[in-house]
Amino acid sequence: MRIEESRESAEWCAARSYVDIRYEHSGDGIAKITLCRPEVRNAFRPQTLVEISDALTHAREDESVGVIVLTGEGPDAFCSGGDQRVRGDTGYLTEPGEPGAVGRFHVTDLQVQIRRLPKPVVAMVAGYAIGGGHVLHLVCDLTIAADNARFGQVGPKVGSFDGGFGAGLLAQQIGQRKAKEFWLLCEQYDAGEALAMGLVNKVVPLAELETETLAWCRRMLRLSPMALRLSKASFHAAEDGLTGIQQLAHDANLLFYATDEAKEGREAFKAKRQPDFARFPRRS
Numbered sequence: 579m580r581i582e583e584s585r586e587s588a589e590w591c592a593a594r595s596y597v598d599i600r601y602e603h604s605g606d607g608i609a610k611i612t613l614c615r616p617e618v619r620n621a622f623r624p625q626t627l628v629e630i631s632d633a634l635t636h637a638r639e640d641e642s643v644g645v646i647v648l649t650g651e652g653p654d655a656f657c658s659g660g661d662q663r664v665r666g667d668t669g670y671l672t673e674p675g676e677p678g679a680v681g682r683f684h685v686t687d688l689q690v691q692i693r694r695l696p697k698p699v700v701a702m703v704a705g706y707a708i709g710g711g712h713v714l715h716l717v718c719d720l721t722i723a724a725d726n727a728r729f730g731q732v733g734p735k736v737g738s739f740d741g742g743f744g745a746g747l748l749a750q751q752i753g754q755r756k757a758k759e760f761w762l763l764c765e766q767y768d769a770g771e772a773l774a775m776g777l778v779n780k781v782v783p784l785a786e787l788e789t790e791t792l793a794w795c796r797r798m799l800r801l802s803p804m805a806l807r808l809s810k811a812s813f814h815a816a817e818d819g820l821t822g823i824q825q826l827a828h829d830a831n832l833l834f835y836a837t838d839e840a841k842e843g844r845e846a847f848k849a850k851r852q853p854d855f856a857r858f859p860r861r862s
């Protein structure tokens with residue numbers, strides 16, 4: 579049976595209100611988070627990251643949401659990384675100008691949150707995905723790019739580096755040689771080059787970026803949510819070490835809780851009796 583593909587746009591509805599981002603729902607299972615700082619090519623400051631994290635938590639908890647899209651406002655940039663105007667000597671500052679303000683690197687927490695989120699996260703990239711903004715698209719599960727997209731790392735040019743996902747995940751996706759080229763030369767790559775490297779899943783004309791992204795999201799929405807969740811976790815299980823295994827193990831527990839065998843343990847405890855596990859098979 580061939581399922582008709584929907585190429586419709588969405589009537590986005592604001593689902594929560596923030597200062598630096600927009601958080602919207604499509605009404606059919608898609609949440610969209612938009613970085614709204616186009617005057618700085620959607621660079622993030624600490625508040626931006628705290629807001630994205632909060633929106634992701636809501637999208638995770640909301641059972642009506644199956645897929646999350648992360649994007650930037652306007653055609654010029656997905657995200658240009660950390661806002662250099664609030665970069666202090668110890669990290670990015672929540673209250674720049676305050677004497678003794680302590681810097682933070684919230685984006686590293688956000689990268690982990692995206693990877694651990696049990697729903698697919700799709701980066702929808704128009705224009706620049708640069709620096710920490712490039713790493714944000716890397717940690718998303720899929721990337722749909724507009725034909726004007728440009729990708730690159732700038733760390734060694736601006737006095738920074740990302741030895742975590744920014745280096746390791748990039749190398750896994752495009753190979754060590756090319757990943758080193760990204761970091762050691764700080765050049766930019768266009769959408770066609772990114773596609774050829776396996777850095778993005780699809781390139782489309784800018785005008786079709788959202789409808790194409792929505793079509794991919796809707797394809798996933800037709801699939802088993804639990805199988806999608808387990809598939810995403812499977813990709814990270816080995817790479818993320820014990821925390822990756824912990825996530826898969828948690829999913830196994832989630833499924834185990836629904837069995838009569840697990841329920842017997844719970845019910846026996848509540849009834850203050852010995853559990854009777856004898857009727858459950860010792861599977862080979």
Ligand SMILES: CC(C)(COP(=O)(O)OP(=O)(O)OC[C@H]1O[C@@H](n2cnc3c(N)ncnc32)[C@H](O)[C@@H]1OP(=O)(O)O)[C@@H](O)C(=O)NCCC(=O)NCCSC(=O)c1cc(O)c2ccccc2c1O
Pocket residue numbers: 617618619621658659660661662663670683684685686706708709710711732733736738739740741
């Ligand atoms: C992104 C660009 C390539 C775009 O170039 P373009 O020529 O199109 O535009 P302009 O350069 O004229 O920019 C327009 C306007 O925006 C301002 N702006 C752009 N990017 C930023 C930014 N990141 N921070 C602050 N402001 C920005 C720019 O100044 C202009 O303003 P005007 O007032 O002059 O109009 C190009 O802009 C560019 O290369 N931008 C800088 C990119 C950058 O340095 N990013 C930070 C890299 S470091 C980083 O992101 C990072 C963050 C973390 O939290 C980390 C945590 C842990 C490890 C590593 C981290 C990390 O590396």
